[in-house]
Amino acid sequence: MIKKDYILILILIIIILSLGMAIISMSGENKTAINNTAPHDHEVIANSSDDPGTVEVIKNIGNPDGRKIAYVVGVHPLENLTHKTLLKILPTLTDLNNCYDIYIINVTEDIGHYGDGSSDNSQGRQNGQNLALKYVYPEIAEGGYDLAVDVHSNVGAYEYKTFVFSPVKEGLSVDYTHDVADNCQNISYYAPDSTTSGPYLTIPLNENGVPAFYYEEYSFAPQYEKDLHMLELIYAVDNEIF
Ligand SMILES: [Zn+2]
Incomplete structure (x- = not known):
């Protein structure tokens, strides 16, 4: 019985x-990114068969009179769950102080896959980095932005799982990043010794007048945690600069 x-x-x-x-x-x-972001300006900035992917941008999210801030997603294509989290949330917010553009890199060749949770050594990483340097870097460097945030995720090999850091040792991006971490319950400041993508986007941006930092989420965090952390990041960034 x-x-x-x-x-x-x-x-x-x-x-x-x-x-x-x-x-x-x-x-x-x-829930594709495009559906959620329909009301905003949407532009394709790179779509050539010579490239291993495309680049598009969603423009003018938030307050058009605020400071201009760029988010970048897709530099490392396997980290797309975190990228989709930003795309799902940011365009729906109606109480932002600043004006946001989201640069979306869509790598289509050699995206790779996570093998049993191991690290990502796919050619897709390099493809995304190349697209970032070729198309996203010049747009942000010349675009009058006050800040750029490059969104990534990691498989948990670092001391912290959800963190922000500047790829350079000094400058505005270091101050901003520490402030953002201080204002987020679940996001730490933690700078890994080196990054593979820095030279393709965030380092040259910092060296050419646009403070740029990294957001790193844990790739295998449950979606509700990714959502919660992303909201913390977005509002900490939004309240940091305006
Ligand atoms: Zn990454």
Whole structure:
């Protein structure tokens, strides 16, 4: 009798879980970045068959009279769950002080895959970095921005899982990044010894007058945590500069 009850409960749990999964995957399919960002200006800035991907930008999110801030997603294509989190949230916010453009790099060649949670050594990383330097860097360097934030995720090999850091040792980006971390409950300041992508975007931006820092999320954090952390980042950045 008791055993039967257990089996019944187990079957019920399995049914509920699979229904939940089906609903989650269905809503995930419908929530593309483009759908959520339809009301904003949307521009393709690179779409050549010579390149291993495309680059687009969503412009003028938030307060058009505020300071200009750029977010960049897609430099490392495997980190796309965190990129999608920014794309899902930022364009829907209506109480921002500043004006945001999101640069989206869509690597289409050699994206790679995570093997058993191991690190990402795919050619797609280099493809994204090359697209960043070729197309995103000049747009941001010449675009009158007060700040750029490059959005990444990591597989947990660092001392912290969710963190911000500047790729340079001094300058405005260092101050901004420390302030952002101070104002976020779940985001630390932690600078890894080196980055592979720095020379392709954030370092030259810092060296040419646009403070730029990294946001790193844990690749395998549950989606609700990614959402929570992203909101913390967005509002800390928004309140830092205006
Ligand atoms: Zn990355």
